[in-house]
Amino acid sequence: MTTPIAPDVISLRGITKAFPGVVANDHISLDIVSGQVHCLLGENGAGKSTLISILAGMQQPDSGTIAINGVPAAINSPKVAVDYGIGVVHQHSTLVPAFTVLENLMLGESGLMLEKKRAVERLDELAELLGAQIDPNVLASDLGLGQQQQVEIAKAIWKGSRLLILDEPTSMLTPQAIEHLAESVDRVKRQGLAVVFITHKLREAYSMGDCVTVLRGGRNVGHISVEELASYDEQQAQDAILSAMFGEDIATVGADAAELAGATAATREIQAIDLDRRAVRLSLAGVSSRGNSRDVEVSDVTLELHEGEILGIAGIDGHGQGALAEVVAGQRTAHAGRVNFDGEDVTRLGVRRRQQLGIRYVTDDRLHEGTIGSMSVALNLVVKRIGQRPFWRFGQIQRKAVDAEAAAQIAKYEIRTPSPATRAGTLSGGNIQKILLARELTNGAQLVVVNKPTYGLDLKTVHLVREILIDFAAKGGSVLLLSTDLDELVELSHRIEIVSSGRIVGSVANDGPGTAEKVGQYMTGAIEGVH
Amino acid sequence: MSDLLSAAFVTVFIATVIAQAMPLMLAAVGENIGEQAGVLNLGIEGVMLIGAYTGFIVTLTTGNFWLGMLAGAVGGVVGNLAMLVLNVWLGLNQIVVGLAVTLIGEGITSVLYLQNNAKSVTSLGAPPEFKIPFLADIPVIGPALFQQSALFWVAVIFVIAAGFFLSRTNWGLSIRAAGQKPSSLDAAGGSVVKIRSHAVLLSGAFVGLGGAYLALITTSTFTPFITNGLGFIAIVITMLSRGRIILVAITSVVYGLTVAIGPALQVLGYNVSADVIKMIPFIVVILTLIVFARTSVVPPALGTSYTRGAR
Numbered sequence: 046m047t048t049p050i051a052p053d054v055i056s057l058r059g060i061t062k063a064f065p066g067v068v069a070n071d072h073i074s075l076d077i078v079s080g081q082v083h084c085l086l087g088e089n090g091a092g093k094s095t096l097i098s099i100l101a102g103m104q105q106p107d108s109g110t111i112a113i114n115g116v117p118a119a120i121n122s123p124k125v126a127v128d129y130g131i132g133v134v135h136q137h138s139t140l141v142p143a144f145t146v147l148e149n150l151m152l153g154e155s156g157l158m159l160e161k162k163r164a165v166e167r168l169d170e171l172a173e174l175l176g177a178q179i180d181p182n183v184l185a186s187d188l189g190l191g192q193q194q195q196v197e198i199a200k201a202i203w204k205g206s207r208l209l210i211l212d213e214p215t216s217m218l219t220p221q222a223i224e225h226l227a228e229s230v231d232r233v234k235r236q237g238l239a240v241v242f243i244t245h246k247l248r249e250a251y252s253m254g255d256c257v258t259v260l261r262g263g264r265n266v267g268h269i270s271v272e273e274l275a276s277y278d279e280q281q282a283q284d285a286i287l288s289a290m291f292g293e294d295i296a297t298v299g300a301d302a303a304e305l306a307g308a309t310a311a312t313r314e315i316q317a318i319d320l321d322r323r324a325v326r327l328s329l330a331g332v333s334s335r336g337n338s339r340d341v342e343v344s345d346v347t348l349e350l351h352e353g354e355i356l357g358i359a360g361i362d363g364h365g366q367g368a369l370a371e372v373v374a375g376q377r378t379a380h381a382g383r384v385n386f387d388g389e390d391v392t393r394l395g396v397r398r399r400q401q402l403g404i405r406y407v408t409d410d411r412l413h414e415g416t417i418g419s420m421s422v423a424l425n426l427v428v429k430r431i432g433q434r435p436f437w438r439f440g441q442i443q444r445k446a447v448d449a450e451a452a453a454q455i456a457k458y459e460i461r462t463p464s465p466a467t468r469a470g471t472l473s474g475g476n477i478q479k480i481l482l483a484r485e486l487t488n489g490a491q492l493v494v495v496n497k498p499t500y501g502l503d504l505k506t507v508h509l510v511r512e513i514l515i516d517f518a519a520k521g522g523s524v525l526l527l528s529t530d531l532d533e534l535v536e537l538s539h540r541i542e543i544v545s546s547g548r549i550v551g552s553v554a555n556d557g558p559g560t561a562e563k564v565g566q567y568m569t570g571a572i573e574g575v576h
Numbered sequence: 577m578s579d580l581l582s583a584a585f586v587t588v589f590i591a592t593v594i595a596q597a598m599p600l601m602l603a604a605v606g607e608n609i610g611e612q613a614g615v616l617n618l619g620i621e622g623v624m625l626i627g628a629y630t631g632f633i634v635t636l637t638t639g640n641f642w643l644g645m646l647a648g649a650v651g652g653v654v655g656n657l658a659m660l661v662l663n664v665w666l667g668l669n670q671i672v673v674g675l676a677v678t679l680i681g682e683g684i685t686s687v688l689y690l691q692n693n694a695k696s697v698t699s700l701g702a703p704p705e706f707k708i709p710f711l712a713d714i715p716v717i718g719p720a721l722f723q724q725s726a727l728f729w730v731a732v733i734f735v736i737a738a739g740f741f742l743s744r745t746n747w748g749l750s751i752r753a754a755g756q757k758p759s760s761l762d763a764a765g766g767s768v769v770k771i772r773s774h775a776v777l778l779s780g781a782f783v784g785l786g787g788a789y790l791a792l793i794t795t796s797t798f799t800p801f802i803t804n805g806l807g808f809i810a811i812v813i814t815m816l817s818r819g820r821i822i823l824v825a826i827t828s829v830v831y832g833l834t835v836a837i838g839p840a841l842q843v844l845g846y847n848v849s850a851d852v853i854k855m856i857p858f859i860v861v862i863l864t865l866i867v868f869a870r871t872s873v874v875p876p877a878l879g880t881s882y883t884r885g886a887r
Contacts, residue, residue, distance in 0.1 A: 101763070103762075103763075103884060122765075123762055123763050123764070123765050124765035124766075124767075126765075127764070127765040128765075133763070135763065139757070139759060139760045139763045139764075140760065141752075141753055141756045141757045141760050142756070142757070143752075143756050143876075144749075144752070144753070144756065148749060149760075151746065151749060152749055152750065152753050152760065152761065152764045152766070153750075153761070153764030153765045153766050154746050155746065156746055157745055157746065157747065158744060158745055158746070159744055159745060159746055159749060200764075
């Protein structure tokens with residue numbers, strides 16, 4: 046609540062944290078100064094989240110110290126972090142969906158009784174600070190994503206913070222909501238708080254940050270001070286950050302480096318095709334799904350997907366993408382409407398029949414639904430062909446055939462595994478994703494549904510996965526690409542449909558600049574009302 | 577027949593409904609507190625029996641019903657210690673531990689009873705009555721409602737207090753957060769283990785109290801397996817009540833009605849087999865489940881142990 050007179054400095058010195066098999070933070074040192082936005086930039090797995098968990102008291106460093114204004118601070122639990130005034134907005138929401146906004150904000154208060162009146166007053170104060178309008182009595186689950194984030198920020202600075210940490214806050218926001226967030230961050234900064242802004246997108250670091258620190262492989266590989274950043278023009282800053290981000294890898298990633306790092310607004314990479322001259326491969330007519338889970342179901346979805354086309358499905362996470370993917374794959378029943386594939390009605394066909402026709406599905410839950418962690422890489426590669434020749438004969442598994450297939454796929458998709466017999470669960474997320482793609486795209490695949498195919502992967506694998514999809518489409522395959530990453534959709538799709546609450550609310554042809562904004566407008570309009 | 581629907585009959589009927597509903601209500605409130613914090617207590621049947629037996633023994637030896645109720649609550653807390661240590665602290669499977677506690681509670685109380693009490697007459701007699709002035713003089717409902725044991729009123733106050741604490745205090749909010757999304761509670765600076773420990777102990781006290789109420793007031797005695805599945809019905813009621821104490825209370829009274837209706841039918845001259853009468857409450861429970869089970873809402877984190885950092 047109080048505005049500090051001299052700038053607060055939180056200094057991290059030599060922070061090291063190792064997990065089995067990986068050093069997540071390797072002697073990271075940096076200073077966080079109040080009244081500044083300090084951007085932490087780095088790709089997935091660079092150690093950003095671990096560093097934040099340590100600041101938030103969720104994890105303890107193996108070595109290294111944290112000092113606040115020169116006084117050592119042992120942050121050994123989230124409570125201590127809160128007491129020091131360190132507020133974190135985590136990448137995954139920490140709001141309790143079944144609680145109202147007010148209940149969420151009051152959680153963690155001391156004192157016996159819930160003091161609603163005081164809480165409302167405090168919320169009004171913070172809402173004014175953030176420039177947001179927040180209804181205290183609405184359930185957190187009913188908030189749009191942008192609003193949810195405003196509540197999270199209010200919660201983080203509820204008790205009068207000195208440091209606000211935002212962990213990948215823009216990853217699921219529409220362009221419009223990102224703008225709004227930038228304004229709020231700026232207001233918070235002017236109140237004298239220090240802000241740590243974590244992102245893997247270079248242009249956000251440049252536009253929002255006062256200074257930038259780049260992490261790679263758990264190390265602090267580059268720092269651009271306030272003065273330097275102010276003196277650089279955009280191109281200089283971009284070059285400095287890029288060389289720090291990629292190091293020697295910049296040669297392999299090449300010209301795509303800037304794009305992968307989100308330096309510039311995304312542009313379409315895939316070649317245009319004339320949809321009118323391509324046969325319709327998949328069509329959904331008025332499809333509504335029904336399942337037993339709590340997921341949002343799709344309702345009355347109509348869409349068409351042509352040969353060689355990548356059709357993007359944009360939407361906030363959890364708006365029926367999972368159900369849509371499963372309806373196409375045959376894992377969820379469509380209780381209304383028709384699913385046609387190559388002119389044939391497949392609505393009533395099961396998963397295996399559809400697979401034989403060439404419909405494939407790469408799930409977003411690669412660890413649980415997609416692979417069996419305790420089984421070998423080789424078996425995971427053929428697990429969807431159980432009982433089929435040549436891998437099974439007379440009910441007997443044919444080891445040689447399985448191993449030969451595995452060796453071929455491992456080579457083709459550059460799966461990095463010690464051996465085909467290694468348990469799949471021990472591989473990195475990127476390699477597990479390659480297993481899934483290898484398994485689904487072979488043996489006569491015509492159409493592949495991919496759900497969040499690059500989520501949580503390192504940039505090199507992201508690049509590879511996108512190449513695989515583009516290549517598949519170029520050879521005549523059809524791709525239904527469900528993603529929450531707008532940049533990815535813009536780069537890969539020919540057309541983008543926008544899904545909200547299980548319905549298709551708009552369609553955008555990806556044929557020039559401004560696609561992301563148009564998609565964002567549909568998403569914002571459907572979910573958060575008009576601002 | 578209409579003569580039988582006299583004031584006296586209605587009075588007895590209402591009193592029976594209440595006597596049958598109260599043990600269940602207390603136990604279900606206890607289960608509810610635990611479940612709101614994310615701890616599924618399948619040991620409730622055993623813990624109720626432990627509460628019933630300790631309450632019975634203490635009242636039998638001291639002659640004091642108040643001490644008996646207190647002992648029942650303490651017995652319930654002790655019974656829930658197993659859940660506390662094994663589930664909350666050590667993170668073992670809640671279903672396995674719960675069933676073990678139920679079996680232990682059933683076994684231990686039966687053995688002790690058969691060893692110590694089976695050979696003597698063991699009715700406790702009537703608990704002290706507590707007449708509320710004026711209200712007790714209202715015909716029919718006066719004697720049924722306002723001439724109850726004082727223990728009844730204490731139980732009612734406890735149930736209301738539980739509802740108040742869950743919905744109006746920071747502590748109650750923390751308990752609900754522990755069952756909804758423990759990681760949020762942790763991130764907000766609360767301790768999931770501490771909050772769940774509170775909830776499990778308080779839950780034990782309520783369940784034990786329910787057991788003691790059953791022994792001391794509803795039946796005035798103890799017999800092995802006296803709960804007869806009441807604990808499991810409490811679990812069902814908790815799930816149907818979506819964490820709302822008022823619904824727990826209402827459904828408990830409905831259960832009391834189904835139990836009381838059998839004897840009433842017989843008094844009214846309908847010749848219904850005693851077996852059928854005993855089945856009524858369970859049939860109602862099953863029918864209720866068939867109709868409502870799909871809409872029952874349990875806390876998302878129910879039955880899971882919490883480890884910081886694991887998603």
